[in-house]
Amino acid sequence: MATAKFEDWLKLDGAGLCCAPGGFHIDPVRPVERAIVTHGHSDHARPGHGAVLATPETIAIMRARLGPEAAGSFQELRYGEPISMGGVTVRLAPAGHILGSAQVVIEHQGRCAAISGDYKRRPDPTAVPFELVRCDLFVTEATFGLPVFRHEPDAREIGRLLASLAAFPERTHLIGAYGLGKTQRLIALLRAAGYDRPIWLHGALEAMCDLYVELGVDLGQLRSVGDATTKLPGEIVLCPPSALQDRWTRRLTDPVTAFASGWMRVRARARQRGVELPLVISDHCDWPELVETIDQTGAEEVWVTHGREDALVHQIGLLGKRGRALALVGFEEEGE
């Protein structure tokens, strides 16, 4: 039976998803001998592995965040280049989530499994677009795996931010954004919308922006809030979500607090955060995109790694496919 086959060579152990014939784990949560890392977010890219295989951008991000000794050795693999590992063939396909993010595509005995990591379908000026991989087994996340999550068009949300700046020109607009990926995308979206003033950054966001620029992503003029000589009225300031209510904000002028996240679609979530301007900008698929993608891969079987798997597994059944919740632990929603 086909269903038994996938579970023979893709198993769960204490560290996460393991490809036994290939001798590697994917995004393991504990140190392992050999790991393939889909992208640089800290819940997927952890330190201490013997050898790490990833895209050059992901390796650069891991080195910058975790230090040069983050793994025993690093091996770069570009998108689309096949490589043989044990009894399987592996290639990385763009996932569209953040810079360097990849799906892991494994072929074994004529069957193909695509492990998507985190992914999105919207255009993102800072990431190579998602590649739809036709496969037999699709392993998906379900961060926004509920029908209530339908992300608005990015341009609409950026438009709301700029409208607020026009309505409250004397107040600082302080946006909480995850430091890797979201921050840079937000800046790129603002630039695409024609916002060309300097954008001010909390110290914790600077290193990753510098790295993106180094890797060839244009972010326009960035400034450090630490260097500001005023309380930044009417300016856009970005900070990590944890700093939104921090004492640090007292250096700003009556800030309008905004938060860029897919969670902002649900009012209670926005209110819990004390957010005045919720911006639904996400680096994950929304519900229609998850369902559409699952359908388009042509996969007969779909595994759901982490997130809100109940609804998605139910929907996979409605699509006539076999769905399975892996309920992987150790993955956070907080970053989004």
Next chain:
Amino acid sequence: MKRFADLLDRLSYSPSRNAKLRLMADYFRTTLDPDRGWALAALTDGLPFSFPLRRTLVELMARKMDPVLFHLSRDYVGDTAETIALVWDTPPRCGDVPSPLVGEGQGGGDCRTFAVGIPPTPNPSPPGGGGPVAQAERPSPRLADIVSQLALIGRNELGARLEIWLDGLDVTGRWALLKLLTGALRVGVSARLAKTAVAEMAGVSVGDIEEVWHALAPPYEPLFVWLEGRGPRPDVVDAPVFRPLMLSHALEDADWTALELADFSAEWKWDGIRVQIVAGRGEAHLFSRTGDDIGRSFPDVTSGLSFDAVLDGELLVVRDGQVASFNDLQQRLNRKGVSKRQLEQFPAHIRLYDALLIDGEDLRQLPFVERRARLEAWHAKAHPPRTDLSPLIAAQSKDELRELWAATRETGVEGIMLKRRDSPYVAGRPKGLWWKWKRAPLTLDCVLMYAQRGSGKRSSYYSDYTFGVWRDGEGGTRELVPVGKAYFGFTDEELLQIDRWVRNHTVESFGPVRAVAPGLVFEVAFDAVQRSTRHKSGVAMRFPRIHRIRWDKPAAEADRLETLMAMIQG
């Protein structure tokens, strides 16, 4: 509808009063009639309908969506109307695109990603279950159209109509529409604040709006015509409407020193709620100080108001001539209906102290003493049931008056009112005409127990405080029991100091709340204390506020619960 929906959305997330005023004033300034008038009606709770939507919505969603997915969604969001707004599948809007998500390396489809201001294009294979429905593009409905159609349709047509509207709206619009239909906006805006925004838009005072308000009906076009200088002020002379009240200032020490007793008339300040009686032409209204007609909750009073006058007075519960506590009056407030038992147990009464109009004659320009004389003469003749006059206090000297003020602890009295004998009845809060001299508050030294982050500008500060007093715990130890909660009321400098103290003495955090070690004493002032079964301590303070920070006082020397219990009256 889109503009109104966006307004409600911003209001619901804006903690600051000024930001709310700005958002509303901008909206009223830039939105056309009659939409803005209906928006104003919605914000002032004046829409002529409200629908019990629950069943309609349940039936609608049963047709539209897989029940398991709806249940999981509802569970997560926690609110049915919001869930529907979020999951609603709008019909396609950008032509027959077979899939908006086609193409390797292309990411999302263009129409979905770049169309600004229109709802996201839904997936043609609806994830909510059910098949794709071929529907023509539906135009976004106008607020005014929605309101006028709602007035006409029957309850059983609502579901079908709702479906059409929801299809034409984006997510914010759908959320706003469902809120509008249930009649509860809950966006943190009082009727008064909405009127203030209208006033700010036109550069008039909110009193000017109140003066004409009750002569108008939604969508208030004559109001906007007048405010924009395109027509006359709406006529209110004979209408049974609320007139803006004359308010008083708190008497400070310097005011007392400067005060000439001969210029003033003194009366007791009653501990009830201020009301305006408007009666005439067979109608009788009882308006609260914000202009809300609360007459329906007080049929025992309004049934006796068969005269032609506008009077100012205090609504109280009075039993056998004795004013009952404010707590008793509260049993009668904010009720749609009133039971026979409540009428018997908490009989309402109005204590009159001023007259604005009597038999069609406007008395507001007359001096206070003349108005008072007219009121007395009129009352002696008309003598409506369940009313009496607030007696004047005779005091020969300021010292005597001060003694009376200091000595009063009678239930139902909050202090003394001082009114200039020559003062006309002026809307608003004119300086120097009327003084309120509240009796000295009760005070107690309490220990800070919990501190909570504020909102808006205060969101990085611990500015809300729960404090307690000592009582004997089990095994001979003593423990703190919370007795009240108050917001920050000091200078910015003191707020910073307390914020720092809280952060340095935290023993536990729960979200925005921190429990602190006992160590900081507040002198808490409050107007009264009552028994309460809702509080762990068994007592509830009325209007607690933090009077002083006692940095000098050790927590162990703060007051005990018994001290507070002894202050309970009656």
